Amino acid sequence: MQKTSRSDEDTAALARDLASRLKPGDVVLLSGNLGAGKTAFVRGLAEGLGIDPTDVSSPTFTIVHEYRGGRLTLYHVDLYRLERAATGDLGLEEMGVADGVLAIEWPDRLTHDLPGAQTVNLEIVDDQTRQITYSIR
Numbered sequence: 001m002q003k004t005s006r007s008d009e010d011t012a013a014l015a016r017d018l019a020s021r022l023k024p025g026d027v028v029l030l031s032g033n034l035g036a037g038k039t040a041f042v043r044g045l046a047e048g049l050g051i052d053p054t055d056v057s058s059p060t061f062t063i064v065h066e067y068r069g070g071r072l073t074l075y076h077v078d079l080y081r082l083e084r085a086a087t088g089d090l091g092l093e094e095m096g097v098a099d100g101v102l103a104i105e106w107p108d109r110l111t112h113d114l115p116g117a118q119t120v121n122l123e124i125v126d127d128q129t130r131q132i133t134y135s136i137r
């Protein structure tokens with residue numbers, strides 16, 4: 001599926017919409033260049049899950065952030081600063097299960113595929129425009 005976003009709010013609205021379809025154990029891989037809107041998208045996911053979106057920041061130094069209080073716990077991981085990340089080392093397999101949804105920025109750093117993961121790719125078209133391609137139905 002593909003959508004053109006023309007603002008932060010467009011991106012958040014799409015993410016909010018997709019959040020309603022997420023189930024416990026779902027993993028969402030967010031790819032795209034720096035500034036493409038991956039974190040903005042996660043903010044929308046949080047809101048859609050009933051979590052205060054202002055809690056969501058770029059977890060630049062903390063690799064994993066955990067947001068509770070919504071329909072599902074949201075685990076937000078940013079691998080930007082890691083060269084390679086073994087999923088086992090990060091405990092990602094355990095995180096996605098049970099009560100949570102796991103959103104991962106820079107999944108290309110992962111050494112292993114996470115089976116069944118859904119993908120979101122954000123491409124910068126211009127200042128305000130993003131082409132968002134996603135597999136979440």
Ligand SMILES: Nc1ncnc2c1ncn2[C@@H]1O[C@H](COP(=O)(O)OP(=O)(O)O)[C@@H](O)[C@H]1O
Nearest residue numbers: 005006007008011034035036037038039040128
């Ligand atoms: N259509 C859009 N969707 C998302 N972000 C946008 C859009 N247009 C402009 N922006 C800006 O792009 C930046 C995206 O930042 P961020 O979400 O942190 O990106 P990333 O996590 O991919 O590095 C923000 O400054 C945001 O305001």
Ligand SMILES: [Mg+2]
Nearest residue numbers: 038039058105
């Ligand atoms: Mg980010």
